[in-house]
Amino acid sequence: MAVADVFRALGDPIRLEMVQRLSRSRRQKIAALSNGLGITRQGARRHLQVLADAELVRLEPSGRDVWVELDPISLDRARGFIAELERQWDVRLEALKRSIEGEPPSE
Amino acid sequence: MAVADVFRALGDPIRLEMVQRLSRSRRQKIAALSNGLGITRQGARRHLQVLADAELVRLEPSGRDVWVELDPISLDRARGFIAELERQWDVRLEALKRSIEGEPPSE
């Protein structure tokens, strides 16, 4: 899974809400996770599949129900990607600052 | 702009490539940014608008050209959001660990 797919999966308010709920509980059943989102269970299930495909979430069937739990690894990859972007940005900025300080005064 | 919109904007390999390029340079012209992406300038321009709407990028017209530069603030918000999710996850995990340690041994 490319990191863009992880961002894409996070790029929807309903899926973000689901991830947020899961970050605060160990695991939940699909039906419970689908409540209070303003969409049907089947609609919510679609979203869950997107999250599962991006490996942000694991689905574990157990008898009649399916447990949904967060997989923090993809989350960490996404955060790491952004952190690296910011690092590049800072590196460039520092280099610029140094080069300006090295310049002779302009007047 | 909701944070979901920022993630959504990052959720595309072409836009991610653009952001990556911009993190390493101060600013670039639209035409330059559009090269080597496998799409037309107009296609690339669409992507840039998505990034601009999510405030990941600023567009600054100057005479004939338009300079594109990264705006690190949205990037930071996105990273902060993920960091908070991970924090929640850890808090929950720690609480669980403590409650297990507090339990009397099961045999």
Added chain:
DNA sequence: AAGAAGAGCAACCGAATTGTTGCCTTTTTA
């Protein structure tokens, strides 16, 4: 054994996204 709970699957629909082509305008520059 019957009903309820949890969930899967497929078809369908409207809206949004992604990318294209074609053409126009403005600003440089040779």
Added chain:
DNA sequence: TAAAAAGGCAACAATTCGGTTGCTCTTCTT
């Protein structure tokens, strides 16, 4: 001043998304 460079804008097509309805299947529970 004429050509080239940079870019804007609109229309169009294909595809994907987000959500729904309707039905079926399996597994608990009483």
